[in-house]
Amino acid sequence: MEKPVIIGVGMVPVGEHWRVSLRDMAVEALLNAMDDAGIDNVDSLYVGNMASGSFIEQENLGALIADWAGLGNIPAVKVEAACGSGGAAVQEGAKAVMAGLEDVVAVVGVEKMTDAWPSDGTRYLAYAADAEYELFHGASFVALNALIMRLYMKTYGYTEEDLAYFAVNAHANGAKNPYAMFKRPITVDTVLKSPYVADPLKLFDAAPMCDGAAAVIITSKEKAKELGVPKDKMVELAGFWRAIDTINLANREDFLTLKAAKVAAEKAYKMAGVTAKDIDFFEVHDAFTVMAALSLEALGAAERGKGALLAKEGQIAIDGDYPIQTMGGLKSRGHPVGATGVYQTVEAVLQLRGEAPEGIQVPDAEVGLTQNIGGTGSNITVNILRRV
Amino acid sequence: MGRPMQVARHWRHFREKYALIGGKCENGHVFFPKRPVCPVCGSRNVEEYQFSGKGKVISWTIVRNPPSGFEYYKPYPLALVELEEGPVVLAQLTDVDPEEIHEGMEVEMVTRKIREFGEDGIILYAYKFRPPIK
Numbered sequence: 011m012e013k014p015v016i017i018g019v020g021m022v023p024v025g026e027h028w029r030v031s032l033r034d035m036a037v038e039a040l041l042n043a044m045d046d047a048g049i050d051n052v053d054s055l056y057v058g059n060m061a062s063g064s065f066i067e068q069e070n071l072g073a074l075i076a077d078w079a080g081l082g083n084i085p086a087v088k089v090e091a092a093c094g095s096g097g098a099a100v101q102e103g104a105k106a107v108m109a110g111l112e113d114v115v116a117v118v119g120v121e122k123m124t125d126a127w128p129s130d131g132t133r134y135l136a137y138a139a140d141a142e143y144e145l146f147h148g149a150s151f152v153a154l155n156a157l158i159m160r161l162y163m164k165t166y167g168y169t170e171e172d173l174a175y176f177a178v179n180a181h182a183n184g185a186k187n188p189y190a191m192f193k194r195p196i197t198v199d200t201v202l203k204s205p206y207v208a209d210p211l212k213l214f215d216a217a218p219m220c221d222g223a224a225a226v227i228i229t230s231k232e233k234a235k236e237l238g239v240p241k242d243k244m245v246e247l248a249g250f251w252r253a254i255d256t257i258n259l260a261n262r263e264d265f266l267t268l269k270a271a272k273v274a275a276e277k278a279y280k281m282a283g284v285t286a287k288d289i290d291f292f293e294v295h296d297a298f299t300v301m302a303a304l305s306l307e308a309l310g311a312a313e314r315g316k317g318a319l320l321a322k323e324g325q326i327a328i329d330g331d332y333p334i335q336t337m338g339g340l341k342s343r344g345h346p347v348g349a350t351g352v353y354q355t356v357e358a359v360l361q362l363r364g365e366a367p368e369g370i371q372v373p374d375a376e377v378g379l380t381q382n383i384g385g386t387g388s389n390i391t392v393n394i395l396r397r398v
Numbered sequence: 399m400g401r402p403m404q405v406a407r408h409w410r411h412f413r414e415k416y417a418l419i420g421g422k423c424e425n426g427h428v429f430f431p432k433r434p435v436c437p438v439c440g441s442r443n444v445e446e447y448q449f450s451g452k453g454k455v456i457s458w459t460i461v462r463n464p465p466s467g468f469e470y471y472k473p474y475p476l477a478l479v480e481l482e483e484g485p486v487v488l489a490q491l492t493d494v495d496p497e498e499i500h501e502g503m504e505v506e507m508v509t510r511k512i513r514e515f516g517e518d519g520i521i522l523y524a525y526k527f528r529p530p531i532k
């Protein structure tokens with residue numbers, strides 16, 4: 011089956027946007043992507059969003075955003091897979107194009123988190139866990155990841171310092187990305203001296219609450235040519251899949267394997283005809299430092315239990331063998347949950363077009379992988395993008 | 399979540415949460431919570447199973463920035479407890495000094511208050527785990 015291509019990308023800087031609403035951000039990112047693609051309308055819209063109903067009491071985002079962007083009476087829906095919503099929305103758009111039902115599709119990922127009181131925000135994020143058996147007992151999302159982090163450290167003998175290198179790498183790259191929320195480098199000491207949110211997980215092990223929106227335009231190669239899109243502006247969605255795992259962490263057969271990522275990656279690699287060795291950079295879901303380590307292992311970039319070593323040895327830097335979080339990742343660029351997967355896609359496209367900001371362009375990048383996690387690994391999307 | 403008119407929602411779970419009642423399938427697999435399909439073998443022939451309530455801590459954390467509704471209780475310890483029958487449950491630890499919590503620590507289930515919903519709201523109770531009373 012013919013693989014779809016991304017012909018336009020747009021985003022707004024991630025941050026605490028007190029003056030801007032969800033609809034403002036989404037429409038701005040969407041129009042930027044349409045301008046980038048050189049089109050003035052689309053056949054349908056898919057919105058990646060996790061919890062607009064909770065954060066801003068607004069659902070029906072398909073209608074809201076398509077209406078405000080002036081797209082007319084097109085089909086438009088919200089796609090929800092917790093923090094993995096954005097990556098999932100990209101896939102739903104790609105499927106529609108591949109099925110031949112829709113020619114040109116827009117995907118917007120958006121989340122407005124700072125309109126909510128922080129402890130309410132913490133509650134809304136925990137809605138991605140099992141409400142009756144996790145949130146009921148007072149589990150925050152951070153707490154669940156802290157339980158995983160402690161097990162990871164204990165099982166393989168890692169320290170809090172070993173995991174801090176993921177945050178340091180993310181900030182080093184994010185400092186060079188004008189769209190990142192935290193544009194400053196940090197040291198291992200910064201991470202270690204930050205307060206515990208849920209021991210052993212510290213403030214700087216975690217991605218921030220924030221606002222953001224990113225968008226991509228997806229179409230077929232044939233249609234792209236018809237629209238006059240130059241070849242060097244097309245990026246192929248070469249392989250993709252997603253999979254679920256137990257929603258309740260306690261029910262997981264193996265706490266230290268992101269099984270859903272493994273399954274999704276195997277299928278995506280096969281569809282793209284590549285292996286982990288062929289990937290020039292990985293945009294993994296580092297909502298928490300330990301998740302970056304587990305992701306590298308699940309994606310085949312590191313052996314089981316060795317993910318954290320890649321960070322410590324500097325192999326995850328732009329000039330390393332396995333560059334990750336090239337534009338700051340969730341930690342430094344920011345993690346507007348339902349938008350994150352689309353930000354990752356936009357960033358991968360920029361890398362593959364050779365348009366990444368100075369200092370964080372991966373030289374001669376041909377193939378990139380984005381991995382977007384919903385829940386504590388319960389709903390994971392893997393997308394592989396390739397230069398046409 | 400903050401409104402008192404949620405009695406039915408919590409009442410549905412009283413039995414399993416007060417007494418740690420899970421499920422057991424026809425092939426002898428036990429799990430918590432009870433669900434319609436056995437997560438091990440896929441059997442749909444599942445009945446209630448009463449756990450002993452004995453277990454050990456396999457991982458734990460101290461929740462310092464809780465979700466709204468739990469502010470009053472912070473900081474509080476939360477753990478993954480492996481029951482002696484095999485399944486793992488997530489629960490708060492109680493009657494324990496956070497400094498004393500360690501991996502492998504033996505614990506037993508007790509029924510405790512989880513939270514309140516204001517003056518005219520309901521009070522939720524459920525299982526927590528504590529070091530066994532010798």
